[in-house]
Amino acid sequence: MAVKKIKTKDKHIKNLATIVGDASSILYQKVDLLAYECDGFTVYKHSPKAVVFPKNTNEVSALVKYCSDNQLPFLARGAGTGLSGGAIPLNNEVIISLVKMKKLLNVDLENRLAVVQPGYVNLKLTNSISDKGYYYAPDPSSQSCCTIGGNVAENAGGAHCLKYGVTTNHILGLEVVLPNGDIIELSENGILDVPGYDLLGLLTGSEGTLGIVTKITVRILKSPESKQTVLAYFDRVDDGSQAVSDIISAGIVPAALEMMDKTAIEAVESAAFPVGHPRDIAAVLLIEVDGIAAGIDEQINQILEVCKKRNVREVREAKDEQERASWWANRKTGFGAMGAISPDYLVQDGVIPRSKLPEVLKRIEQISQESGLRIANIFHAGDGNLHPLVLFDARIPGETDKAILAGSACLQACADVGGTITGEHGVGIEKREEMRFVFNDEEIIAQTNIREVFNPKNLLNAGKLFPTPGRCGEIKQVMKEATTVS
Amino acid sequence: MAVKKIKTKDKHIKNLATIVGDASSILYQKVDLLAYECDGFTVYKHSPKAVVFPKNTNEVSALVKYCSDNQLPFLARGAGTGLSGGAIPLNNEVIISLVKMKKLLNVDLENRLAVVQPGYVNLKLTNSISDKGYYYAPDPSSQSCCTIGGNVAENAGGAHCLKYGVTTNHILGLEVVLPNGDIIELSENGILDVPGYDLLGLLTGSEGTLGIVTKITVRILKSPESKQTVLAYFDRVDDGSQAVSDIISAGIVPAALEMMDKTAIEAVESAAFPVGHPRDIAAVLLIEVDGIAAGIDEQINQILEVCKKRNVREVREAKDEQERASWWANRKTGFGAMGAISPDYLVQDGVIPRSKLPEVLKRIEQISQESGLRIANIFHAGDGNLHPLVLFDARIPGETDKAILAGSACLQACADVGGTITGEHGVGIEKREEMRFVFNDEEIIAQTNIREVFNPKNLLNAGKLFPTPGRCGEIKQVMKEATTVS
Numbered sequence: 001m002a003v004k005k006i007k008t009k010d011k012h013i014k015n016l017a018t019i020v021g022d023a024s025s026i027l028y029q030k031v032d033l034l035a036y037e038c039d040g041f042t043v044y045k046h047s048p049k050a051v052v053f054p055k056n057t058n059e060v061s062a063l064v065k066y067c068s069d070n071q072l073p074f075l076a077r078g079a080g081t082g083l084s085g086g087a088i089p090l091n092n093e094v095i096i097s098l099v100k101m102k103k104l105l106n107v108d109l110e111n112r113l114a115v116v117q118p119g120y121v122n123l124k125l126t127n128s129i130s131d132k133g134y135y136y137a138p139d140p141s142s143q144s145c146c147t148i149g150g151n152v153a154e155n156a157g158g159a160h161c162l163k164y165g166v167t168t169n170h171i172l173g174l175e176v177v178l179p180n181g182d183i184i185e186l187s188e189n190g191i192l193d194v195p196g197y198d199l200l201g202l203l204t205g206s207e208g209t210l211g212i213v214t215k216i217t218v219r220i221l222k223s224p225e226s227k228q229t230v231l232a233y234f235d236r237v238d239d240g241s242q243a244v245s246d247i248i249s250a251g252i253v254p255a256a257l258e259m260m261d262k263t264a265i266e267a268v269e270s271a272a273f274p275v276g277h278p279r280d281i282a283a284v285l286l287i288e289v290d291g292i293a294a295g296i297d298e299q300i301n302q303i304l305e306v307c308k309k310r311n312v313r314e315v316r317e318a319k320d321e322q323e324r325a326s327w328w329a330n331r332k333t334g335f336g337a338m339g340a341i342s343p344d345y346l347v348q349d350g351v352i353p354r355s356k357l358p359e360v361l362k363r364i365e366q367i368s369q370e371s372g373l374r375i376a377n378i379f380h381a382g383d384g385n386l387h388p389l390v391l392f393d394a395r396i397p398g399e400t401d402k403a404i405l406a407g408s409a410c411l412q413a414c415a416d417v418g419g420t421i422t423g424e425h426g427v428g429i430e431k432r433e434e435m436r437f438v439f440n441d442e443e444i445i446a447q448t449n450i451r452e453v454f455n456p457k458n459l460l461n462a463g464k465l466f467p468t469p470g471r472c473g474e475i476k477q478v479m480k481e482a483t484t485v486s
Numbered sequence: 487m488a489v490k491k492i493k494t495k496d497k498h499i500k501n502l503a504t505i506v507g508d509a510s511s512i513l514y515q516k517v518d519l520l521a522y523e524c525d526g527f528t529v530y531k532h533s534p535k536a537v538v539f540p541k542n543t544n545e546v547s548a549l550v551k552y553c554s555d556n557q558l559p560f561l562a563r564g565a566g567t568g569l570s571g572g573a574i575p576l577n578n579e580v581i582i583s584l585v586k587m588k589k590l591l592n593v594d595l596e597n598r599l600a601v602v603q604p605g606y607v608n609l610k611l612t613n614s615i616s617d618k619g620y621y622y623a624p625d626p627s628s629q630s631c632c633t634i635g636g637n638v639a640e641n642a643g644g645a646h647c648l649k650y651g652v653t654t655n656h657i658l659g660l661e662v663v664l665p666n667g668d669i670i671e672l673s674e675n676g677i678l679d680v681p682g683y684d685l686l687g688l689l690t691g692s693e694g695t696l697g698i699v700t701k702i703t704v705r706i707l708k709s710p711e712s713k714q715t716v717l718a719y720f721d722r723v724d725d726g727s728q729a730v731s732d733i734i735s736a737g738i739v740p741a742a743l744e745m746m747d748k749t750a751i752e753a754v755e756s757a758a759f760p761v762g763h764p765r766d767i768a769a770v771l772l773i774e775v776d777g778i779a780a781g782i783d784e785q786i787n788q789i790l791e792v793c794k795k796r797n798v799r800e801v802r803e804a805k806d807e808q809e810r811a812s813w814w815a816n817r818k819t820g821f822g823a824m825g826a827i828s829p830d831y832l833v834q835d836g837v838i839p840r841s842k843l844p845e846v847l848k849r850i851e852q853i854s855q856e857s858g859l860r861i862a863n864i865f866h867a868g869d870g871n872l873h874p875l876v877l878f879d880a881r882i883p884g885e886t887d888k889a890i891l892a893g894s895a896c897l898q899a900c901a902d903v904g905g906t907i908t909g910e911h912g913v914g915i916e917k918r919e920e921m922r923f924v925f926n927d928e929e930i931i932a933q934t935n936i937r938e939v940f941n942p943k944n945l946l947n948a949g950k951l952f953p954t955p956g957r958c959g960e961i962k963q964v965m966k967e968a969t970t971v972s
Contacts, residue, residue: 110735110841133737155684168684169655184929189904191837191870195913195921196933196951197696198654201687210683222737249596251619251708292781299778351677355596384677418675427681435681443670447682449939454932465682 012072013050019062020052027051036095041085041430048089053100057175057183057214063096065181068459075461076212078119078150081142083347084428086154086207090463096212098149104128113172113190115217118149134220137164141332152213155205157424159256162382166424168204173217176203179460190217207426208461210454224290228300229318229327232285232307233278237261240283241357243310244381248354252302257382258286258331264376271337273329286331334378342391348407349425350414354384363413364388371406385423412437427465435467498558499536505548506538513537522581527571527916534575539586543661543669543700549582551667554945561947562698564605564636567628569833570914572640572693576949582698584635590614599658599676601703604635620706623650627818638699641691643910645742648868652910654690659703662689665946676703693912694947696940710776714786715804715813718771718793719764723747726769727843729796730867734840738788743868744772744817750862757823759815772817820864828877834893835911836900840870849899850874857892871909898923913951921953
């Protein structure tokens, strides 16, 4: 293969290319950078200075050191599926893409762990160990393309995190390049309960602001001996959400407990994976239990008992693995399915105490009416993690801002009942201002002080995670004032 | 009640007494301070300046602010059951005792949480909710007297943490007084997945060096429908430890999986709760499974199958709750039982990959022979958390130092196979030097930098958790040199 030549006089681009080998591992021309202007949060776009593709930890370290020494802003990017804008280059960053570091380095079944590079795709891990009876639990809807490095940055969740916990509960060790280029190993051999401060927990979910993860040791679980999945249809949203609360209070912990409302059902039934949900239904619960075969029926019966008490209209049990898989495909492509019923959508990610489900769903319906925008709800009901999907048309002037404001109001509703503003999508640039819903100044300063320890020059992913003045905040401020006046 | 008068001219004592009300909430005379010279780690003793007993968060905050403003070293103390010296006043500290803040503030069954003050005793929580079918999972052996505040500081574990996780997995929210007296709330309403950095995880297990916890929201669990407990006796330690590894690799997760060796059995059978373990046996496993009734027998059968393959001599199934309780009493008082066979003992707390159990147990036997001291092993085998108990006689000159050295060598053995130096007892002052077994300079500095953010004057619990020059380090150094030469 011929070595590509660098066609620019920018000395930094040339030097960065040298670090990663040659011009085939760097993008710097306008047209090549378009795809890197945003991630899964598409409302704001900014161009990076360049995108580099290191092949190993030492290259990442050298790139970081170069950026730090030369005052170049930089950030890390995986598959770019993040939903809060964590990988958007607000400051003309050098993007360090980790997609070439995509190896499965080790599987140790005896100690139940696997070691992966950050660019390794989530679902590949389960696929590569399922024949031996093991799997990796965190299952964000994007799992077929998102990377485990990105999952660590965002502390990703997923439908089965109700029973099995989010990403942070499955991370046993990390290799991290700090913002000065130093490489540290946290819990190198996957032994948890490490002495000292829990840096592993601190790094996980820090949204790429404290360091760049270059190697990850994860816990793998034995595949459950048996599972069963049911759909429960309700004529009233209230009954569905009460059933959720009742199931959990009864001490049952399903593997997954998902809910979709009428608008969401309209979308998923109009998209790629319809499964025949009744169109006139107010809410559907998708409930899965797993574990030892002998205990499955008992759990399902307890759940159906609860649903009956809450006036369930109809229950369907998956008759085989194929039907079960089709229900999950229907659910997991739910966000994208909004495209079938709306030109644009904005997904939010609030968390509430389960007991407040009925109250908050009513408030979201109100927000929908006030804003004149439809809001669909597809969410992890079991752990109170709501995903209101605000439907809008970006071509109509002002409607994007209106959607942002409605999304923000949904988060305020969550905060008002003692909940919080993100369950699994992160804060990124999207929810910086909403951090004020849940943290006072001292609490935010305690956090930015920690950032300063790791990232004193604030060159790494600046402008994310914490409230800062900026377009996003300004819009919301303007819209709030407008609302107050009208 | 007559108000007690302060009998000292020390202005700080007088001012501290004023903050907590009067002289009945402060100790400052030599004789009263004796009990506060050490905690459960009795090898080093130092006198505090005073012990104050605040009744609420505001008093804690005022005490901390006073200490900070007046450059007085201070630290927090719960029941004083810690095993690594975290509450020992190395610098003539003002001890802020939290034993008067011992209320159960709230139980919310619907959202499965409870709110307690830091001085609330661990076991009381389970006792106060068990009639409603709930319990609090973390169960350190000291649970009948240790406080939940102390559990948070040390990230306490326990026998059932194999299946249910250690303290950090059960903490949903904290109120914390920072070292400058500011009060912050983390995850105030017990909604996890809070945005921003995981300060909750950072504070948990920080061994009282970052702040003082004044309110704790914990997760409570539904009591399992059914449980069964078995004892499995092995003629060879190797067979017992292989059985442990096999059970976990088979995908079974017992609620608890404990192991005791011959010396430990000799001790527990000579102490307060003998249960008739055969005296000639090399190792006993105490195995408990819990969950839905229908699945229990299947799990027990799988476990017995594994034990048979590893040449188990005898198996006993608990015939009723009383027998089960007697087995646990026998196990949980195991450390104290050493008093029946040795004047003194020192317990260590290493963690290893389960697959290394046979190898490390052999190395510990070697260390015992080299040091001429008996070492008993009672431990959480399922999660690879070893507790070698070094038996010695402090009255024999030099034997205490020899025991410390042997304990340190056990931790080195754990670190050598990719393990670590503490699973649940913390580093405190005991294992400061051993931090170097698992962290290099950069990794330690990354942590002390974090301490500096919270605790810039280092007045709060100084000298703990990280390597510093001092008596402990010196002894070990001297002993190591002696060993090398001989």
